[in-house]
Amino acid sequence: EAGVAQSPRYKIIEKRQSVAFWCNPISGHATLYWYQQILGQGPKLLIQFQNNGVVDDSQLPKDRFSAERLKGVDSTLKIQPAKLEDSAVYLCASSSQLAGELFFGEGSRLTVL
Amino acid sequence: AQSVTQLDSQVPVFEEAPVELRCNYSSSVSVYLFWYVQYPNQGLQLLLKYLSGSTLVKGINGFEAEFNKSQTSFHLRKPSVHISDTAEYFCAVKSPAGGTSYGKLTFGQGTILTVHP
Numbered sequence: 064e065a066g067v068a069q070s071p072r073y074k075i076i077e078k079r080q081s082v083a084f085w086c087n088p089i090s091g092h093a094t095l096y097w098y099q100q101i102l103g104q105g106p107k108l109l110i111q112f113q114n115n116g117v118v119d120d121s122q123l124p125k126d127r128f129s130a131e132r133l134k135g136v137d138s139t140l141k142i143q144p145a146k147l148e149d150s151a152v153y154l155c156a157s158s159s160q161l162a163g164e165l166f167f168g169e170g171s172r173l174t175v176l
Numbered sequence: 177a178q179s180v181t182q183l184d185s186q187v188p189v190f191e192e193a194p195v196e197l198r199c200n201y202s203s204s205v206s207v208y209l210f211w212y213v214q215y216p217n218q219g220l221q222l223l224l225k226y227l228s229g230s231t232l233v234k235g236i237n238g239f240e241a242e243f244n245k246s247q248t249s250f251h252l253r254k255p256s257v258h259i260s261d262t263a264e265y266f267c268a269v270k271s272p273a274g275g276t277s278y279g280k281l282t283f284g285q286g287t288i289l290t291v292h293p
Contacts, residue, residue, distance in 0.1 A: 067219075094279060096281070098283075103286075104285060104286070105180075105182075105266055105283035105284050105285045105286050106220070106266070106283045107283075108280055108281070108282070111279065111280060113279075118279060119279075119280055154219060154220065156220075156281075158279075164210070164222060164225060165222075165281050166222075167212075167219040167220040167221075168219050169217075169218055169219040170218075170219050172217075
């Protein structure tokens with residue numbers, strides 16, 4: 064079974080530039096999550112999708128972050144414009160159901176200079 | 177709201193010694209509990225999980241954890257560690273049914289386990 068795929072693995076940008084991360088969940092998994100992991104901290108949930116609908120985006124900085132899952136499969140997380148404090152690893156995870164185990168991708172490491 | 181507290185940010189230990197990584201949680205409803213491990217530059221890998229039933233849960237790589245409802249704890253243990261166990265470990269809680277946290281996995285701050293030869 065293929066795991067959660069994420070790209071790019073690494074990205075370096077200047078502040079005020081934009082960046083997009085892509086995630087392809089495990090086939091058949093209805094629930095998709097984006098987490099932000101800042102160095103030295105535990106992952107923090109940014110947004111949770113159930114199929115193509117948003118379940119929870121309470122911690123997503125909506126003035127600069129956006130995410131979509133148009134066809135209920137893969138998802139894109141965008142940051143525009145980026146700030147220095149956005150430097151982090153962005154982890155995508157999927158689950159077959161809301162109450163189920165999460166499977167994580169390897170993450171996309173963002174460095175904002 | 178649910179939350180997780182990992183009581184030790186760093187745990188150094190010698191090879192073949194036992195180790196315990198402590199985790200306490202807070203939730204107003206029943207919970208599922210998880211331990212994940214993260215090796216450098218990698219994603220999170222599930223070590224073990226408690227959903228229901230026996231409070232002693234065995235996971236991969238010789239790890240086990242015990243769910244204690246009265247103390248709201250889920251401590252991770254291994255009787256004899258190896259150099260390869262050096263990694264960061266995260267405790268996490270999920271509400272299986274109802275409430276504003278339904279389906280949301282909340283993580284602790286992590287514990288860095290360093291195994292010395």
